[in-house]
Amino acid sequence: MDTSVWIAFFRQREPCHRLVAGLIDEERVCCTGIILAELIQGAKSDKELSVLDSFLQVFEFLPESPRLWAQAGRLSGRLRQQGMAIGLADCFIATAALAANLPVATLDGHFRILHQTAGVELLPLEPAAE
Numbered sequence: 001m002d003t004s005v006w007i008a009f010f011r012q013r014e015p016c017h018r019l020v021a022g023l024i025d026e027e028r029v030c031c032t033g034i035i036l037a038e039l040i041q042g043a044k045s046d047k048e049l050s051v052l053d054s055f056l057q058v059f060e061f062l063p064e065s066p067r068l069w070a071q072a073g074r075l076s077g078r079l080r081q082q083g084m085a086i087g088l089a090d091c092f093i094a095t096a097a098l099a100a101n102l103p104v105a106t107l108d109g110h111f112r113i114l115h116q117t118a119g120v121e122l123l124p125l126e127p128a129a130e
Contacts, residue, residue, distance in 0.1 A: 001020065001023075001104065001105035002108055004107035005105045007042070010048075019105060020105075029059050031059045031062070033064055062099075071099075072092035072094070072096075075114075079117060090108065094111070102121075103120075103123040105125060106123075107125070
């Protein structure tokens with residue numbers, strides 16, 4: 001899942017909170033270094049930083065390599081040439097997910113473009129029950 005879903009989870013917003021809690025219970029959560037860095041960058045307290053520091057022990061991290069970063073750069077550049085400015089972080093998350101054959105849970109509209117143009121599978125977020 002990307003940073004947007006983690007933020008919604010920590011704020012206990014549905015449907016993300018339920019989805020992430022279920023994935024954690026099923027041990028189906030993995031992360032990337034860029035997502036962890038974005039979360040740490042936005043932390044507002046030592047308590048939040050402590051929770052984020054535990055990610056390194058709790059979750060699997062997708063492997064990163066210069067090759068994946070180069071692919072992410074190519075993807076971002078190709079999209080930019082087509083008039084779509086998708087940030088390098090999102091392109092890297094998409095590239096890492098594609099390489100690992102994993103879906104991405106996201107609230108970020110950029111990933112719809114990455115789904116359409118690069119084939120990134122998106123994990124559906126079911127609407128919250130009312």
